[in-house]
Amino acid sequence: MRASMRPLRLLRFFALLQLAACASIPVPVPGQFAAHVAMPKGLPELAPCVLIGERTNRPLLFGMSTLSFATWHQVIAAIVIRHPKGVIVIDAPFSKATARDLGREPLSFRLAFGDARTKKATAPLLAAAGIEPRSVTWALITHAHWDHTGGLRELPFAQVLLSEREVEWTRSMPEASPILMLWNLQGAASRIAPFKFDGGPYEGFAESHDVLGDGSIVAVPLPGHTPGSTGYFVNSGTGRRWLFAGDASWTMEGIRRPALKNPLLRAIVDEDEEATARTLGLLHALSKDRPDIVIVPSHDLDGMVGIPPCAARASANGTAETPKG
Ligand SMILES: [Zn+2]
Numbered sequence: 296m297r298a299s300m301r302p303l304r305l306l307r308f309f310a311l312l313q314l315a316a317c318a319s320i321p322v323p324v325p326g327q328f329a330a331h332v333a334m335p336k337g338l339p340e341l342a343p344c345v346l347i348g349e350r351t352n353r354p355l356l357f358g359m360s361t362l363s364f365a366t367w368h369q370v371i372a373a374i375v376i377r378h379p380k381g382v383i384v385i386d387a388p389f390s391k392a393t394a395r396d397l398g399r400e401p402l403s404f405r406l407a408f409g410d411a412r413t414k415k416a417t418a419p420l421l422a423a424a425g426i427e428p429r430s431v432t433w434a435l436i437t438h439a440h441w442d443h444t445g446g447l448r449e450l451p452f453a454q455v456l457l458s459e460r461e462v463e464w465t466r467s468m469p470e471a472s473p474i475l476m477l478w479n480l481q482g483a484a485s486r487i488a489p490f491k492f493d494g495g496p497y498e499g500f501a502e503s504h505d506v507l508g509d510g511s512i513v514a515v516p517l518p519g520h521t522p523g524s525t526g527y528f529v530n531s532g533t534g535r536r537w538l539f540a541g542d543a544s545w546t547m548e549g550i551r552r553p554a555l556k557n558p559l560l561r562a563i564v565d566e567d568e569e570a571t572a573r574t575l576g577l578l579h580a581l582s583k584d585r586p587d588i589v590i591v592p593s594h595d596l597d598g599m600v601g602i603p604p605c606a607a608r609a610s611a612n613g614t615a616e617t618p619k620g
Pocket of ligand 1: 443
Protein backbone atom coordinates (compact mmCIF):
# COMPACT_ATOMS: atom_id res chain seq x y z
CA MET A 296 0.00 0.00 0.00
CA ARG A 297 2.74 2.40 1.03
CA ALA A 298 4.74 1.62 -2.12
CA SER A 299 1.73 2.23 -4.35
CA MET A 300 1.13 5.59 -2.68
CA ARG A 301 4.65 6.80 -3.45
CA PRO A 302 4.15 7.76 -7.12
CA LEU A 303 1.02 9.68 -6.13
CA ARG A 304 2.95 11.55 -3.46
CA LEU A 305 5.64 12.35 -5.97
CA LEU A 306 3.04 13.71 -8.36
CA ARG A 307 1.49 15.80 -5.58
CA PHE A 308 4.92 17.14 -4.72
CA PHE A 309 5.44 18.01 -8.37
CA ALA A 310 2.05 19.73 -8.44
CA LEU A 311 2.89 21.84 -5.38
CA LEU A 312 6.23 22.71 -6.91
CA GLN A 313 4.42 23.72 -10.06
CA LEU A 314 2.00 25.88 -8.10
CA ALA A 315 4.90 27.56 -6.32
CA ALA A 316 6.61 28.21 -9.63
CA CYS A 317 3.45 29.54 -11.22
CA ALA A 318 4.64 32.97 -12.22
CA SER A 319 1.55 34.92 -13.14
CA ILE A 320 2.12 35.71 -16.77
CA PRO A 321 -1.22 37.04 -18.03
CA VAL A 322 -2.58 35.73 -21.31
CA PRO A 323 -3.91 38.80 -23.15
CA VAL A 324 -7.00 37.84 -25.18
CA PRO A 325 -8.02 40.27 -27.95
CA GLY A 326 -11.64 41.40 -27.43
CA GLN A 327 -12.41 42.54 -30.94
CA PHE A 328 -11.52 39.92 -33.51
CA ALA A 329 -10.51 40.63 -37.08
CA ALA A 330 -12.79 40.40 -40.09
CA HIS A 331 -13.04 36.92 -41.53
CA VAL A 332 -11.00 36.08 -44.61
CA ALA A 333 -13.08 35.04 -47.62
CA MET A 334 -11.85 31.76 -49.05
CA PRO A 335 -10.73 31.90 -52.67
CA LYS A 336 -12.79 29.94 -55.21
CA GLY A 337 -11.47 26.70 -56.68
CA LEU A 338 -9.41 25.54 -53.68
CA PRO A 339 -8.33 21.89 -53.95
CA GLU A 340 -10.02 19.39 -51.70
CA LEU A 341 -7.50 18.62 -48.98
CA ALA A 342 -7.65 15.94 -46.30
CA PRO A 343 -4.75 16.06 -43.82
CA CYS A 344 -3.76 12.78 -42.18
CA VAL A 345 -1.36 12.08 -39.33
CA LEU A 346 1.73 9.89 -38.87
CA ILE A 347 2.41 9.34 -35.19
CA GLY A 348 6.09 9.05 -34.38
CA GLU A 349 5.59 8.61 -30.65
CA ARG A 350 2.68 8.45 -28.26
CA THR A 351 2.99 8.90 -24.49
CA ASN A 352 0.33 9.31 -21.83
CA ARG A 353 1.20 11.93 -19.22
CA PRO A 354 -0.67 13.83 -16.51
CA LEU A 355 -2.06 17.04 -17.95
CA LEU A 356 -0.02 19.09 -15.48
CA PHE A 357 3.12 18.08 -17.38
CA GLY A 358 1.77 19.80 -20.45
CA MET A 359 0.12 22.92 -19.08
CA SER A 360 -0.24 25.20 -16.11
CA THR A 361 -2.82 23.28 -14.12
CA LEU A 362 -3.08 20.92 -11.16
CA SER A 363 -5.12 18.43 -13.19
CA PHE A 364 -4.00 14.80 -13.37
CA ALA A 365 -6.28 14.12 -16.35
CA THR A 366 -4.48 12.26 -19.15
CA TRP A 367 -2.64 14.23 -21.78
CA HIS A 368 -2.30 11.97 -24.84
CA GLN A 369 0.99 13.42 -25.95
CA VAL A 370 2.12 12.68 -29.49
CA ILE A 371 5.07 13.61 -31.66
CA ALA A 372 3.74 13.53 -35.18
CA ALA A 373 3.91 14.59 -38.81
CA ILE A 374 0.88 15.81 -40.74
CA VAL A 375 0.62 14.79 -44.40
CA ILE A 376 -1.39 16.59 -47.08
CA ARG A 377 -1.73 15.16 -50.58
CA HIS A 378 -2.02 18.44 -52.48
CA PRO A 379 -2.50 18.46 -56.28
CA LYS A 380 0.80 20.39 -56.54
CA GLY A 381 2.74 17.82 -54.49
CA VAL A 382 2.92 15.93 -51.22
CA ILE A 383 3.30 18.17 -48.16
CA VAL A 384 4.40 17.19 -44.69
CA ILE A 385 4.05 19.54 -41.75
CA ASP A 386 7.01 18.74 -39.46
CA ALA A 387 9.14 15.59 -39.71
CA PRO A 388 9.99 14.35 -36.21
CA PHE A 389 12.35 11.39 -36.40
CA SER A 390 14.68 9.39 -38.62
CA LYS A 391 16.69 6.20 -38.22
CA ALA A 392 19.49 8.46 -36.93
CA THR A 393 17.40 9.59 -33.94
CA ALA A 394 19.02 7.00 -31.63
CA ARG A 395 22.46 8.37 -32.54
CA ASP A 396 21.17 11.97 -32.21
CA LEU A 397 19.88 11.30 -28.70
CA GLY A 398 23.15 9.60 -27.84
CA ARG A 399 24.94 12.88 -28.50
CA GLU A 400 22.81 14.72 -25.93
CA PRO A 401 23.30 14.99 -22.15
CA LEU A 402 21.73 12.35 -19.93
CA SER A 403 19.24 14.92 -18.55
CA PHE A 404 17.91 15.45 -22.09
CA ARG A 405 17.44 11.72 -22.63
CA LEU A 406 15.73 11.36 -19.26
CA ALA A 407 13.29 14.13 -20.21
CA PHE A 408 12.56 12.97 -23.77
CA GLY A 409 13.11 9.22 -23.62
CA ASP A 410 15.20 7.08 -25.92
CA ALA A 411 14.71 6.15 -29.56
CA ARG A 412 13.06 2.77 -28.95
CA THR A 413 9.61 4.34 -28.68
CA LYS A 414 10.15 6.72 -31.60
CA LYS A 415 9.24 5.85 -35.19
CA ALA A 416 11.07 7.42 -38.11
CA THR A 417 8.91 9.55 -40.40
CA ALA A 418 10.12 8.08 -43.73
CA PRO A 419 9.09 4.43 -43.05
CA LEU A 420 5.76 5.68 -41.69
CA LEU A 421 5.24 7.54 -44.98
CA ALA A 422 6.20 4.44 -47.00
CA ALA A 423 3.75 2.32 -44.99
CA ALA A 424 1.04 4.84 -45.90
CA GLY A 425 1.82 4.38 -49.60
CA ILE A 426 3.83 7.60 -49.94
CA GLU A 427 7.40 7.28 -51.22
CA PRO A 428 9.52 9.60 -49.01
CA ARG A 429 11.37 10.77 -52.15
CA SER A 430 8.05 12.05 -53.47
CA VAL A 431 7.54 14.56 -50.65
CA THR A 432 7.68 17.97 -52.33
CA TRP A 433 7.51 20.33 -49.36
CA ALA A 434 8.28 20.03 -45.65
CA LEU A 435 6.59 22.89 -43.80
CA ILE A 436 8.32 23.35 -40.48
CA THR A 437 6.49 24.93 -37.54
CA HIS A 438 9.76 25.56 -35.71
CA ALA A 439 13.33 24.31 -35.59
CA HIS A 440 13.24 22.11 -32.47
CA TRP A 441 14.64 18.57 -32.82
CA ASP A 442 11.25 16.81 -32.62
CA HIS A 443 10.02 18.72 -35.70
CA THR A 444 13.09 18.44 -37.92
CA GLY A 445 14.69 15.06 -37.12
CA GLY A 446 13.15 13.32 -40.14
CA LEU A 447 14.18 15.88 -42.79
CA ARG A 448 17.31 13.96 -43.82
CA GLU A 449 15.14 11.10 -45.04
CA LEU A 450 12.97 13.31 -47.28
CA PRO A 451 15.75 13.94 -49.83
CA PHE A 452 13.81 15.97 -52.39
CA ALA A 453 11.57 17.99 -50.06
CA GLN A 454 12.02 21.72 -50.13
CA VAL A 455 12.17 22.74 -46.47
CA LEU A 456 10.05 25.80 -45.78
CA LEU A 457 10.32 27.73 -42.55
CA SER A 458 10.13 31.37 -41.63
CA GLU A 459 13.13 33.56 -42.24
CA ARG A 460 12.95 34.63 -38.57
CA GLU A 461 13.37 31.03 -37.48
CA VAL A 462 16.33 30.48 -39.80
CA GLU A 463 18.00 33.67 -38.52
CA TRP A 464 17.40 32.58 -34.93
CA THR A 465 18.94 29.15 -35.48
CA ARG A 466 22.03 30.86 -36.95
CA SER A 467 22.37 32.86 -33.72
CA MET A 468 22.22 29.75 -31.53
CA PRO A 469 25.24 27.81 -30.27
CA GLU A 470 26.07 24.64 -32.19
CA ALA A 471 25.45 22.49 -29.12
CA SER A 472 21.76 23.25 -28.44
CA PRO A 473 20.18 19.95 -27.41
CA ILE A 474 16.62 21.07 -28.08
CA LEU A 475 17.59 22.18 -31.60
CA MET A 476 19.95 19.42 -32.81
CA LEU A 477 21.01 21.90 -35.46
CA TRP A 478 22.53 19.21 -37.65
CA ASN A 479 18.98 18.28 -38.72
CA LEU A 480 18.63 21.58 -40.57
CA GLN A 481 22.29 21.72 -41.57
CA GLY A 482 21.86 18.33 -43.26
CA ALA A 483 19.09 19.82 -45.38
CA ALA A 484 20.79 23.22 -45.86
CA SER A 485 20.70 23.17 -49.67
CA ARG A 486 16.94 22.57 -49.61
CA ILE A 487 15.95 25.21 -47.07
CA ALA A 488 13.78 27.98 -48.50
CA PRO A 489 13.10 30.60 -45.82
CA PHE A 490 10.02 32.75 -46.35
CA LYS A 491 9.00 36.22 -45.21
CA PHE A 492 5.55 37.02 -43.87
CA ASP A 493 4.68 39.20 -46.85
CA GLY A 494 0.94 38.77 -47.06
CA GLY A 495 -0.67 41.16 -44.57
CA PRO A 496 -3.16 40.38 -41.77
CA TYR A 497 -4.92 37.03 -41.81
CA GLU A 498 -7.66 35.72 -39.45
CA GLY A 499 -6.50 37.89 -36.54
CA PHE A 500 -2.76 37.43 -37.12
CA ALA A 501 -0.80 40.52 -38.06
CA GLU A 502 1.05 38.97 -41.00
CA SER A 503 0.84 35.98 -43.30
CA HIS A 504 2.46 34.18 -46.20
CA ASP A 505 0.55 32.32 -48.91
CA VAL A 506 2.81 29.27 -49.21
CA LEU A 507 1.70 27.89 -52.59
CA GLY A 508 0.16 31.08 -53.97
CA ASP A 509 -3.35 29.59 -54.23
CA GLY A 510 -4.70 30.36 -50.74
CA SER A 511 -4.76 26.69 -49.74
CA ILE A 512 -1.83 26.84 -47.31
CA VAL A 513 -1.24 30.09 -45.42
CA ALA A 514 1.52 30.58 -42.86
CA VAL A 515 1.10 32.95 -39.89
CA PRO A 516 3.63 33.91 -37.20
CA LEU A 517 3.19 32.33 -33.74
CA PRO A 518 6.23 33.78 -31.96
CA GLY A 519 7.24 32.93 -28.41
CA HIS A 520 8.03 29.22 -28.20
CA THR A 521 10.74 30.15 -30.71
CA PRO A 522 11.09 33.56 -32.39
CA GLY A 523 10.08 32.30 -35.84
CA SER A 524 7.46 29.73 -34.81
CA THR A 525 4.84 29.44 -37.52
CA GLY A 526 1.31 28.13 -37.82
CA TYR A 527 -0.04 26.78 -41.11
CA PHE A 528 -3.67 27.27 -42.11
CA VAL A 529 -4.83 24.50 -44.43
CA ASN A 530 -7.92 25.52 -46.38
CA SER A 531 -9.78 22.81 -48.26
CA GLY A 532 -12.19 23.30 -51.14
CA THR A 533 -14.67 21.26 -49.09
CA GLY A 534 -14.92 24.23 -46.71
CA ARG A 535 -12.96 22.49 -43.95
CA ARG A 536 -10.12 24.46 -42.40
CA TRP A 537 -7.34 23.68 -39.95
CA LEU A 538 -4.60 25.67 -38.26
CA PHE A 539 -1.54 23.54 -37.45
CA ALA A 540 -0.18 25.52 -34.55
CA GLY A 541 3.13 23.87 -33.66
CA ASP A 542 4.12 24.20 -30.01
CA ALA A 543 2.44 27.52 -29.19
CA SER A 544 0.48 25.32 -26.78
CA TRP A 545 1.26 21.68 -26.08
CA THR A 546 -2.37 20.88 -25.34
CA MET A 547 -5.83 21.64 -26.69
CA GLU A 548 -6.92 22.37 -23.14
CA GLY A 549 -4.24 25.05 -22.96
CA ILE A 550 -5.87 26.84 -25.91
CA ARG A 551 -9.39 26.34 -24.58
CA ARG A 552 -8.77 27.89 -21.12
CA PRO A 553 -6.30 29.58 -22.08
CA ALA A 554 -3.35 28.33 -19.98
CA LEU A 555 0.37 28.38 -20.72
CA LYS A 556 2.59 25.32 -20.58
CA ASN A 557 3.76 23.77 -17.33
CA PRO A 558 5.65 26.67 -15.68
CA LEU A 559 8.75 24.61 -14.88
CA LEU A 560 9.06 23.28 -18.42
CA ARG A 561 8.10 26.44 -20.28
CA ALA A 562 10.96 28.25 -18.57
CA ILE A 563 13.18 25.79 -20.44
CA VAL A 564 11.41 25.39 -23.77
CA ASP A 565 9.74 28.75 -24.48
CA GLU A 566 12.25 31.33 -25.69
CA ASP A 567 9.99 34.29 -24.81
CA GLU A 568 7.24 33.59 -22.27
CA GLU A 569 5.41 36.89 -22.78
CA ALA A 570 5.36 36.53 -26.56
CA THR A 571 4.11 32.94 -26.07
CA ALA A 572 1.30 34.33 -23.89
CA ARG A 573 0.31 36.86 -26.56
CA THR A 574 0.28 34.12 -29.22
CA LEU A 575 -1.78 31.86 -26.95
CA GLY A 576 -4.27 34.71 -26.43
CA LEU A 577 -4.69 34.99 -30.21
CA LEU A 578 -5.21 31.24 -30.59
CA HIS A 579 -7.75 31.24 -27.76
CA ALA A 580 -9.64 34.14 -29.36
CA LEU A 581 -9.59 32.36 -32.73
CA SER A 582 -10.94 29.16 -31.14
CA LYS A 583 -13.86 31.13 -29.66
CA ASP A 584 -14.59 33.25 -32.72
CA ARG A 585 -14.04 30.60 -35.39
CA PRO A 586 -15.23 27.15 -34.33
CA ASP A 587 -15.14 26.25 -38.03
CA ILE A 588 -11.33 26.38 -37.94
CA VAL A 589 -9.82 23.34 -36.21
CA ILE A 590 -6.72 24.40 -34.27
CA VAL A 591 -4.24 21.52 -33.98
CA PRO A 592 -1.34 21.71 -31.53
CA SER A 593 1.55 19.45 -32.53
CA HIS A 594 1.62 17.36 -29.39
CA ASP A 595 -1.97 16.52 -28.43
CA LEU A 596 -3.78 13.55 -29.93
CA ASP A 597 -7.06 14.95 -28.60
CA GLY A 598 -6.57 17.92 -30.93
CA MET A 599 -6.37 15.57 -33.91
CA VAL A 600 -9.91 14.24 -33.73
CA GLY A 601 -11.13 14.11 -37.33
CA ILE A 602 -7.61 13.81 -38.74
CA PRO A 603 -7.19 10.11 -39.63
CA PRO A 604 -3.95 8.14 -39.53
CA CYS A 605 -2.37 8.19 -43.00
CA ALA A 606 -3.11 5.04 -44.96
CA ALA A 607 -2.43 3.80 -48.48
CA ARG A 608 -5.24 4.87 -50.78
CA ALA A 609 -6.96 2.07 -52.66
CA SER A 610 -6.92 2.36 -56.46
CA ALA A 611 -9.84 1.44 -58.74
CA ASN A 612 -8.77 -2.23 -58.87
CA GLY A 613 -8.63 -2.41 -55.07
CA THR A 614 -4.85 -2.47 -54.68
CA ALA A 615 -2.84 0.16 -52.89
CA GLU A 616 -1.99 3.17 -55.01
CA THR A 617 1.52 3.01 -56.45
CA PRO A 618 3.47 5.87 -54.95
CA LYS A 619 4.99 8.28 -57.44
CA GLY A 620 8.73 8.59 -57.03
ZN1 LIG B 1 7.62 19.99 -30.21
